[in-house]
Amino acid sequence: MIKKNKLSTLLLLVGGSFSTLSTVSWSAPAAPKAPNIAWMPTEYTLNNGKADYTITWNMWWGTNGNLWRLKQNGAVIHSASLQANGNSAQSDSYQVTVNADGNYAYVVSLCNVQGNEETCVDSATKNIQVGAGDGGGDPGGLKTPAAPSLSNINGNLDLSVGAVELALEWNKWSGESGTVWHVNQNNSRVHTQSIPAQSQQSGSHTVNLTAVGDYVFKIELCNANQQQEVCSSSNTKTVTVTKSGGQPNPDKPNPIPKPGGGYTMTQAEIDAMEAQLTSSELFQLVKASIAIRDNDVVEAVVPNRAANPENVKRVEAILNEDQWNYTFIERHEDYSYTRFLRAVAKFKAFCGTYTDGRDSDAICRKSLATMFAHFTQETGGHNPNSAIEEWRQGLVYLREIGCTEEGPGCGYNAECSPSTWQGKTWVCGKNADGSYKKYFGRGAKQLSYNYNYGPFSQAMFGDTTVLLNDPDRVARTWLNLASAVFFFVYPQPPKPSMLHVIDGTWTPNAHDLSLGITAGFGATTNIINGGIECGTANGQEKAQSKNRIAYYKKHAAALNVPIAADEQLGCANQGRFDTQGAGAMLISLDQDWSYHADMPEGKSFMCKTVGYQTAYSALIPGDYQKCVEHYFDVEVVQ
Known part of the structure; x- marks a missing residue:
């Protein structure tokens, strides 16, 4: 919200x-789900002095908007009201007429408007070439499709439990379309299929694996003519096939039917499947950064206690109670120093110790300065006429x-x-x-x-x-x-956590850099409020972002945090974090709908990570088990 x-x-x-x-x-108003501009030709010529084409957009599922706008080269050329209906699909279209050759960039903004307030989310840009030009494509007129995404698959299969059939599923949610796709297995194409050219594309194929070994799969989405083919590739997935001599593979579900209905699975099976699903390096780094302590340990923390956890002691050494009271002199009385130390104690990684050469004290100081700057903007008094400087007016509400x-x-x-x-x-x-x-x-x-x-x-x-x-x-x-x-x-996919931005765990990839996102204070503002404060049309910082920068400089000075000359403090020229960035990960859990011929009822008896909101999170211990129990009528036994 x-x-x-x-x-x-x-x-x-x-x-x-x-x-x-x-x-x-x-x-x-609530933020709508981002719209997608549908597939359309991207090159046109003037006919009798004009070119006509229709911009169509879709939002297939998610929070609805009640207004949409079409922007051409940054200027609004059309707006229309919509009927909001929960999370149902929405779509609309508008015919555009242009009278001159040139490049035209289109963006659809889907908005919720209430009185004088509105919240909008933009689509990806659709670029249209009218008249002469190479159209931005590859040699020969072919355009490289947007990269497909290969869905999660079971990484361990056992020949002893029946025929091994592996269902591969892929999607491409938006961007340049392809006309043919291939399944690539161990660098060889084993399946080819044509596909209609449209913005949202998907496909599936089942492969039979008959021998023990490792199999690496990826999807190639291509455009081709008689002379050449241009392709983009998905992420890769590796499957290990073993033969355990008739014993069930502990990494593959082995549900046992119960008298009267339902199934049992062992705790070991559940734990193994969850570990497999969350075994990536990024998942492990995130899990380490959100590790917590028991509340009895937390509630024993008081200032200057010898038995305080090590991260609490680090904070105390940097910021004592007198400094807390000075920094937040107008705070609500319930925001006490003791409570802040207990909040720190709960999360082991906040101001924790790094053993890989990174400067733990420096990271802690910068984390505190960053957090305090955002406190001041979000809960501050903002009274310029007060005798107390604004940077010290935080935690009022x-x-x-x-x-x-x-x-x-x-x-x-x-x-x-x-x-x-x-x-x-x-x-x-x-x-x-x-x-x-x-x-x-x-x-x-x-x-x-x-x-x-x-x-x-x-x-x-x-x-x-x-x-x-x-x-x-x-x-x-x-x-x-x-x-x-x-x-x-905590991360907010596709955004990384603020901690990982500050401590260097997150580093921008080429796509992040193309959006202007670099590691610095500005990226943390983008995480908190990027949809409102960042990526401004005129490249100028909004008032809220200016406040944050001013407060950060003051808190940094008070905490002895050096600010590098090249640190990007603002976010006016940053795009939004998206699913191609280095921080993107799927953390919600939903039923794995894939078909398994060797399993009861053909069901997977597994949950998978997804990019939409569900009742279960892969970051919360026990949620994977709850997901499997809920969707597959499973009782977990020791």
Whole structure:
């Protein structure tokens, strides 16, 4: 939920992400799902002095918008209202007429508008060439298709449990289309198939594996003529085929039917499949950065205690209680130094020790300066007439302005209805009169809605009901700052975590760099509120971003953080993080629908990572098991 003048909620727990503005006030409209411009020819010629073509866009599933605009070379040339209907598909089209040769860039903006507030999400750019020119293609007039994506597959197969058939599935959600695709197995093409040229493309093919060994697969999407072929390749997937002499492969599900229905699977099987799904280097780095301590350890932390965890001691050495009180002199009294130390203690990696040569103290100082700058923008008093400098006016707001437990409105509980999947997954607490608890914004990150309180509760307590039944605990305990540290260390795919930007774990790849995204303070603003503050049309920083930069410089100076001359502090010239960037990863879990001839009912008995929001996260311990139990009627046994 993009909230005007309050911090982002934590939908990242279940795979989504949100953005923020400045001081806590009212709610801005929800961000729609990004639209895609449909496939169309990209070269036209003038006929009788004009060229006509139709721009069509689609949004197949996700939060709806109620207005769309078409921009041509940055200027709006058409806008139209839409009927919003939950997460249903939306689409529209507009015929464009141009009267001159040239290059024309089109972007569709899908928006939610409420009163004077709006939140918009842009499509990828569609470039059209009118008149003479090479059209931006490859020699011979062929254009390179956008890269396809090969879906997750079972990486371990056993010849002893039946015929080995491997289903390969791929998708290309947008971009230049192809007309033919190939399955490449160990650098040889084993299947070729033509495909209609359109923006969104997909395909599937089943291969039979008859011998023990390693098999490396990728998909090639191509355009071809009689002279040549130009292709783009997907990511690769490796499958290992073994033969275990009749014993079930522990890395492959082996569901056992139960009398009366359903199946049993062993805990070892579940653990092995989950480990296989999350074994990539990026997953391991993220898991290490979000590791937590038990709450009894956290709640024992007090300033200057000899037994405090090592990351807490590092923070104490850099920022003592007097400095905390000076820096946040106008803070709400519930944002105490002790509670901040406990929030730090909960997350082992925040201001933790690096053993690979990186400077742990320097990373900690920079993390604190970055976090404090965003605190000041998001929860600050912003009073230029105060005798207190603005950079020291942070952490003023604890609960969303105008919202109380007893007062009217501010429920944020429409999703509590059992008719919604959010209500079924995160069951809302009730008051004595039967009304639902209120899930308005609380704490330094203004946590809102049951579908964020529940997952945050699961992460903090291993139990979703703790905060669903007592949401105000996020305001009156150390959780009011822990939610902010949580947001700092957790990624929001396709965005990396702020911690990984600062400590160098994340480095921009070529695609990130093409969007102008580099490692620096500006990238952390992009993570927090990129949809609102970054990628401005005129290349000038917005007021909120200017504030953040000014606050960062002040906090950095106070904490002895040097700022390199080439560090990109703003984000006006940065595009948005997307799925081709170095931080992109899939963290939500959903049913693996692939067909397995050797399995009961042909089902996979596995869950897979996906790029849309679900009730289960690969980053939350135990969620993979819950996913398998839910979708496949499985009882897990030792």
